[in-house]
Amino acid sequence: MQEKVSEEEMVTPGEVLGKGSEVKAGKGAYLSHHNNTVYASLTGRRSLSAASPESPDQRPTVEVIGHKAHGSVPEPGCVVIARVTKVSARMASADIMCVSSKSVREKFSGIIRQQDVRATEIDKVDMHLSFRPGDIVKALVLSLGDARAYYLSTAQNELGVVSAESMAGGTMVPISWTEMQCPLTGQIEQRKVAKVGA
Known part of the structure; x- marks a missing residue:
């Protein structure tokens, strides 16, 4: 045989x-x-x-x-690092840059839907207060979604924005799980922040 x-x-x-x-x-x-x-x-x-x-x-x-x-390919269950490219009322689009700790060589797109941003009060999620274009997010790959984009989730505490630039161009510092502060201006901006050291 x-x-x-x-x-x-x-x-x-x-x-x-x-x-x-x-x-x-x-x-x-x-x-x-x-x-x-x-x-x-x-x-x-x-x-x-x-x-x-x-x-x-x-x-x-x-x-x-x-x-x-x-190079590496995102698969359901992997944690990826992605850069947010576009934010709309219902979802955020992102380009996946790393899978686990390995960088990707192909272009993979990801989508974070409103219901996958956080685990609680899902109906109150405001996408524009969770992510901004240019943010670097840590997310879990849920599945291969539509139009060749992966569905990503930031619903766990340790997932979410890990690096963000403020309006003034400074690298912001997380001050709570929903806020980041610009070190240059002291201005606070809303984000779905990844819990550090979880």
């Missing part, structure tokens, strides 16, 4: 690799439970491995063999 059935097909994050009832998600792939579909989580070659004859689960395993040169 052939152990490895390789398909030289290039896939990118978010591409459908198969139904969860027909294939198992291996490396570089993940199963989305809401529609029982397996998606690619990185760019690379799609590869299918047959199940071993003894295995009770006879579904083949689909995995994506990534290019080593691509």
